[in-house]
Amino acid sequence: MTQQPPQSEPTQSPAEVLAFANQVIAAQSFSTLIGAQFTDITPSQATLRVPLREDLRQHHGFAHGGLMSAMADISLTFIGALALGPNVLTSEFKINFVRPGVGEELVSRASVVSATKRQAVTRCDIYAVKGGDEKLVATALGTIVLADVPTSAANGPTTETEGS
Amino acid sequence: MTQQPPQSEPTQSPAEVLAFANQVIAAQSFSTLIGAQFTDITPSQATLRVPLREDLRQHHGFAHGGLMSAMADISLTFIGALALGPNVLTSEFKINFVRPGVGEELVSRASVVSATKRQAVTRCDIYAVKGGDEKLVATALGTIVLADVPTSAANGPTTETEGS
């Protein structure tokens, strides 16, 4: 894709965008619970990391699929907000699990596949990091949409569609 | 669908299946972390509940999309294991978010759409419960597959596909 995703706030430096992203994360008690943290954000990619704590496993000791799904949700939504602006909703996503998650850390790298004014299609790949070696464990593809009504409380992306 | 999903252990009573399901949940530190619990399992439906604690929210106070994704992963996998036997892997799933999750509790109801010997297609609907009233907040559709190699450690469904 040669198209440029429209930058919501073009005057922000990468460090400012990263700080803003982690402010949103800090305001999400669930993201804090699982220990998610953005570590690098460029105009084309957002990197989210989760240390693979003992309390994030399934019964065989691997990273839980629900954890990877949660990382996909956070990653896909944030990179969509980077293209559309902060007042977005996550419409849906799909995730494929390709290998057990073993190691010290999970890292998700998200990018924009395509963006119009109102909708961004985003993808992410999630890797397990073990001794410096990265292995793909999951891949996801999702749809982020601009929220209808600008709310005064809008200080970051939301994950659900509008109520009815 | 009129087809009967093959019961993996037809001699178990519903109470025994429910106890087994919650043993698996208890062995998954991540499922324990988010407070997930099966409360009802019939041959055609598995009901999973998560009390909407303060630490499971996004920045607007709604249930985090990552939490709903995790519930979908757990629900879809378990109902697939009910059809295929405990030694299964979750290949993939898709989730649509339809409304913000507001209330005291989230409840996911999962069922089997179709099952062959090696693969089950499963779906779940996730509701937010507020004052006894249920509203649909998300719906998911996924694919659960039989694991290749019976492992001695196989005491419940896993969420990732085999390593390579």
Add this chain to the structure above:
Amino acid sequence: MTQQPPQSEPTQSPAEVLAFANQVIAAQSFSTLIGAQFTDITPSQATLRVPLREDLRQHHGFAHGGLMSAMADISLTFIGALALGPNVLTSEFKINFVRPGVGEELVSRASVVSATKRQAVTRCDIYAVKGGDEKLVATALGTIVLADVPTSAANGPTTETEGS
């Protein structure tokens, strides 16, 4: 789900809605090419049929997966238009194939899972009909959205999102 999908044109009779649906189909050269026809539409379900002609097969003689995907696209979009009004776009969908399509006809039954003013989540099940017996061959879940700009040419649902 207890919620009522908002009827776009509540004064139309079921027969009028069916006639309108098949006018849209007739205006879609691709839908005509594959022989798709709506045969029954109620407020809660739209039934689309495709006779399984010799030129709609894959190399083993079964219904081609691409044909089932096309039926899913048509079905999901139309039932979404029934909820949102005719000026809609199909954002995305997911399809699971569960069994080879063998028989005289394929039939897709679509319904609305959830609808707000701007978005409908829709699902369909596709069956192969052989000697009066129906077997599920595929199931799909998708997202239909209201188009941004009302166009004067808007005489039926479109399948793509807005250009940029």
Add this chain to the structure above:
Amino acid sequence: MTQQPPQSEPTQSPAEVLAFANQVIAAQSFSTLIGAQFTDITPSQATLRVPLREDLRQHHGFAHGGLMSAMADISLTFIGALALGPNVLTSEFKINFVRPGVGEELVSRASVVSATKRQAVTRCDIYAVKGGDEKLVATALGTIVLADVPTSAANGPTTETEGS
């Protein structure tokens, strides 16, 4: 991804693989009906083209979403067969539509995201070609699995899962 998808028939030249792919296409009456043709296949990418004939449109004159879905099905399945061997089944896929398909031709480029012995996760991007200019119109992500029982008739990938 650094991993190499296992080549099913490593002794075949690219030209032989391309000829084989188009033999399978020629044996699929539906693929022939829509005019699909592979034009380039490398170990990492398969390119499928469909001239945008008048009878492949929706009612606004754009490429029909069902056509793009069918191309995704063919592309994702074939690149999966390239990794797993010819005896495969398409389990499922998801497609996002991002822009109306306008031009002389649609082209789909498919690649393998991850492959184990029994399953390949594959993706494709579909572009509309107009006056030599390519624009992304859809993107898809799917799961291809090895068929259980080697059949003597197995001379190419199938799109449906095993019967039951």
